[in-house]
Amino acid sequence: MIDYRIPTFLTLYELMNYRRTAEQLKLSQPAVTQQIHALERDYGCRLFTYDGSRLYRTPEAEKLAQYARVAVYNDQRMRQELAAPKILTLRLGATKTIGEFIIGEDLCRFLKRPDRTLEIVVENTRELLHRLEQEELDFALVEGSFDKSRYGYRRFQSAPFVGLCHCDHPFAGKKVTGEALADQSVILREAGSGTRAIFEKSLQESGYSLDKIGRIICVNNFALIVRMVSENLGISFAYSAVAAGHPELTTFRLEGLSEQREFNFVYLKGTQAGQLIDEIFPNSSCGQRSKERGRL
Structure with a gap:
């Protein structure tokens, strides 16, 4: 059985607002405050503090949230x-x-x-x-x-992370530098995706950045990315499995990009x-x- 105050704590931990927490849980705001204060008494520590009008989590709240989620x-x-x-x-x-x-x-x-x-x-x-x-x-x-x-x-x-391009693209089968992307259309996943994060990190570690790329096309669907690369509309970076079954596609290597992930x-x-x-x-x-x- 979970202590009835724990869901209240976790909701406040996420929302960081007593009023919104009360509304979401269909409780009164004083009831939320009482439950949090009761937890603080039970555990002998402060869970939230105010700096002016802004609410902050304490380190103890971070630890409690970790255990509470597991429970x-x-x-x-x-x-x-x-x-x-x-x-x-x-x-x-x-x-x-x-x-x-x-x-x-x-x-x-x-x-x-x-x-x-x-x-x-x-x-x-x-x-x-x-x-x-x-x-x-x-x-x-x-x-x-x-x-x-x-x-x-x-x-x-582990899987190989590579550059993808059309077989007729100048990069096909080659190793290129980040500088070579300056006049390319690069098709990437949305921010927050693993493949994009890997590419961005490798680019930064090599001394380059996204703003040095000729054109960035953002697509959150791999089937559409493969279609665009198959039409030679740009290059992309992904795991080699993405290109499986597409004979018109091939791979290339980007300097500084680790191939195994x-x-x-x-x-x-x-x-x-x-x-x-x-x-x-x-x-x-x-x-x-x-x-x-x-x-x-």
């Missing part, structure tokens, strides 16, 4: 399993590259069991991590960087997410459990 997640998972023990529902998030090109076979194999079902969200890395912290996902499969001190994680696999399972620390991961991806645990990070 709420575990409570939800327990209730689900007790209420419907014959059907196992897993809530999986995946970035677009992984969801669209990497894990289809694994998901289909899992769903061949009639006592298994899935809720799948395909989104960018930033949104998936947010949903994870809102206890909306059991785990997420992400590409690119994330705060490894904040989450539990397990490596899934990790895909990781990410989950809240202190949960049993590792067991749920094994339900869909049994081979991912081979040689990994001794290396699994982030356990409390």
